[in-house]
Amino acid sequence: MDQLLEGFRIALDMIISGDPVVFSIAFRTLMISVTATVIAALIFIPVGCLIHFNRFRGKRFLVSIIQTLFSVPTVLVGMLVFLLISRAGPLGSLGMLFSPGAIVLGEVLLIAPIIAGLTISALSGMGRDISDTALSLGAGQLQMILKVLSESRYMVLTAVLMGFGRAVSEIGVAIIVGGNISGYTRTLTTAIALGVGKGETAASIALGMILLALAMIVSVTVNTLQHSEKR
Numbered sequence: 001m002d003q004l005l006e007g008f009r010i011a012l013d014m015i016i017s018g019d020p021v022v023f024s025i026a027f028r029t030l031m032i033s034v035t036a037t038v039i040a041a042l043i044f045i046p047v048g049c050l051i052h053f054n055r056f057r058g059k060r061f062l063v064s065i066i067q068t069l070f071s072v073p074t075v076l077v078g079m080l081v082f083l084l085i086s087r088a089g090p091l092g093s094l095g096m097l098f099s100p101g102a103i104v105l106g107e108v109l110l111i112a113p114i115i116a117g118l119t120i121s122a123l124s125g126m127g128r129d130i131s132d133t134a135l136s137l138g139a140g141q142l143q144m145i146l147k148v149l150s151e152s153r154y155m156v157l158t159a160v161l162m163g164f165g166r167a168v169s170e171i172g173v174a175i176i177v178g179g180n181i182s183g184y185t186r187t188l189t190t191a192i193a194l195g196v197g198k199g200e201t202a203a204s205i206a207l208g209m210i211l212l213a214l215a216m217i218v219s220v221t222v223n224t225l226q227h228s229e230k231r
Helices: 002-016 020-053 059-071 074-085 100-124 129-136 141-151 153-168 172-178 188-198 201-230
Strands: none
Touching: 002 201, 020 059, 020 100, 020 141, 020 153, 020 188, 020 201, 059 100, 074 100, 074 172, 100 153, 100 172, 141 153, 153 201, 172 188, 188 201
């Protein structure tokens, strides 16, 4: 117990003093996860809109598959990306393996179902009144979609934040395609795993506290947005 308390004390000192190693890992994690979230949002919010606003055979089955992929294991995504970008893979010529870009690619694929699926759910919750009204007033298809998207903006933003939360806390992708290289691809989760294995308790606790703070910020923001949507 005394060792644990001492570890917490040292961890707090590292955070308060701005330990360069701890904060460089935290900053790198943020940059990778934010980049992946922005890319995924720019691609898969429109994908969610296309699925929601179009009728086609197998639509319900497709939505079910997307929802099933919400909890896809991160190591499975990491393995698939590894097979794609390894030297023997179809994208091996890009030389992305064991780079921050590889982690970004993996996290984009990891959170794509979350952003697309929750976007579909957000749009479905709006009902048909808004779209029917917009169309009756002479709006085009694109204008109608943008109007419904605007009305559901808080829930769509919640989808993006949920995706970010999934990205920042994952470990499988970062280890498999990032390689956990010090000063280059090491993230909060991989650094914690390595630190615990090496017995570096204080540094691991400090990194864990930062990761927990990020998760709490995301959770509070999501709850706030959901409350705003209900007003």
